[in-house]
Amino acid sequence: MQDKNLKILVVGSGGREHTLAKVCHQSPLVDQVMVAPGNAGIAQEFNTLALDVADNQKLVELAKVNSVDLVVVGPEVPLCNGAVDALNDVGILAYGPDKAGAQLEGSKAYTKDFLAKYKIPTADYGNFTEIAPALEYLAACNLPVVVKASGLAAGKGVLICLSLEEAEDAVKDMLSGDSFGDSGKEVVIEEFLEGEETSLHLVCSGESYVSMPMSQDHKKVGEGDSGLNTGGMGAYAPTKLVTEDMLKSYEKSIVRPTLAGLKSEGVNFRGTLYIGLMLTSKGPKVLEFNVRFGDPETQVILPLLEDDLVPLLLTSARGESMPNRVKFKEASSMVVVLTSAGYPEAYPKNEPISIRQPLPEGSEVIFAGVGENENGEIVSAGGRVLGAVGTGATLQDAKEKAYALSEQIEFESKYLRKDIGHREFSRA
Numbered sequence: 001m002q003d004k005n006l007k008i009l010v011v012g013s014g015g016r017e018h019t020l021a022k023v024c025h026q027s028p029l030v031d032q033v034m035v036a037p038g039n040a041g042i043a044q045e046f047n048t049l050a051l052d053v054a055d056n057q058k059l060v061e062l063a064k065v066n067s068v069d070l071v072v073v074g075p076e077v078p079l080c081n082g083a084v085d086a087l088n089d090v091g092i093l094a095y096g097p098d099k100a101g102a103q104l105e106g107s108k109a110y111t112k113d114f115l116a117k118y119k120i121p122t123a124d125y126g127n128f129t130e131i132a133p134a135l136e137y138l139a140a141c142n143l144p145v146v147v148k149a150s151g152l153a154a155g156k157g158v159l160i161c162l163s164l165e166e167a168e169d170a171v172k173d174m175l176s177g178d179s180f181g182d183s184g185k186e187v188v189i190e191e192f193l194e195g196e197e198t199s200l201h202l203v204c205s206g207e208s209y210v211s212m213p214m215s216q217d218h219k220k221v222g223e224g225d226s227g228l229n230t231g232g233m234g235a236y237a238p239t240k241l242v243t244e245d246m247l248k249s250y251e252k253s254i255v256r257p258t259l260a261g262l263k264s265e266g267v268n269f270r271g272t273l274y275i276g277l278m279l280t281s282k283g284p285k286v287l288e289f290n291v292r293f294g295d296p297e298t299q300v301i302l303p304l305l306e307d308d309l310v311p312l313l314l315t316s317a318r319g320e321s322m323p324n325r326v327k328f329k330e331a332s333s334m335v336v337v338l339t340s341a342g343y344p345e346a347y348p349k350n351e352p353i354s355i356r357q358p359l360p361e362g363s364e365v366i367f368a369g370v371g372e373n374e375n376g377e378i379v380s381a382g383g384r385v386l387g388a389v390g391t392g393a394t395l396q397d398a399k400e401k402a403y404a405l406s407e408q409i410e411f412e413s414k415y416l417r418k419d420i421g422h423r424e425f426s427r428a
């Protein structure tokens, strides 16, 4: 098949999917981009189709009815639910790992055993399904200690416990099914790691891969990285934290053993592998794997791509060898996430959003948690409402654009962190 006039269906409804749709749409190979289900902001720019992303049969039907050439699955839930397997079973090309590959995100207990088996550096841990042995293990742990629900928990299943009592309560609440339902019926108890976090995104096809620029998210809700954990309050790329030489050493100690290990386990991993790293005094350690692009990291990584993204997605989806390298712009990108005040706890919704035009050059609005009211106005509908993205020659330029744009966007409970990139700016 010659790749032209392609129809691409992006699955998901957040900022990541808005960015994926925009970048796919820029490809000369692509004729049409649809998003399912998308959101009211994405719908201003792309055709959106109703979909419950956990419904594989409906997804297959949508792809068939719309003669889609490539489905790009954004979020982890459909990946862990076998969306790619269901599409591939009927001959539809799909970007993302199959259900077996998606276990790297769907089960933290599986991942920890995998990392230990293949001697990939990570925090010391124990996996438990029963309360008594978990409490016994905890009693011998240093504080703080980290307690994680093994299954998917929308980024909320990790608790850093400062006291033994807090850790014991977390373990009991999880294993009883009270706090995270089935996702908490197995827990990982883990050594607390200190260091700076960064993430590496790879587009993989079995053991071949291309690396994207390293990025840094800001997970805490408050300035100076204080307060509760969120899905991500802002990000930038690239980061000087990781030099070319460091990246090469991570490829040797982490990336290649991971992909080779997956192959030994019978998993031909295709799609995005997101490696969350903690750079500790004893070297880099894997905090987590995600099997999809990060949100909001995607919003800053993809604008830096000089080459066309779509051939990379197609090569991965087909299981062919990835190119040796990919070109990136000599530029930096920053996203500032505008949230509803109160998030990640309760927050108001349905507030009309106004965006003053024209947008600063080199900036773009990425819609995430938005809906539409009865007057057809775009309103806030989620905690992370939208992203203000700036791209420029330097991170300072990118920051100025992103923050200038964030001032042109108004809704009543708008909240944002003013210090995105603070670690990078404090580096020599």
Ligand code: AMP
Binding pocket: 123, 146, 148, 155, 158, 160, 190, 191, 192, 193, 194, 197, 219, 276, 287, 288
């Ligand atoms: P995870 O989903 O496993 O990456 O955890 C979410 C966040 O919790 C990470 O981005 C870290 O900020 C924090 N975290 C997870 N595991 C650890 C650990 N072992 N030590 C310190 N912080 C951790």
Ligand code: GLY
Binding pocket: 217, 231, 232, 290, 293, 294, 295, 296, 297
């Ligand atoms: N920003 C973190 C994630 O996508 O999991």
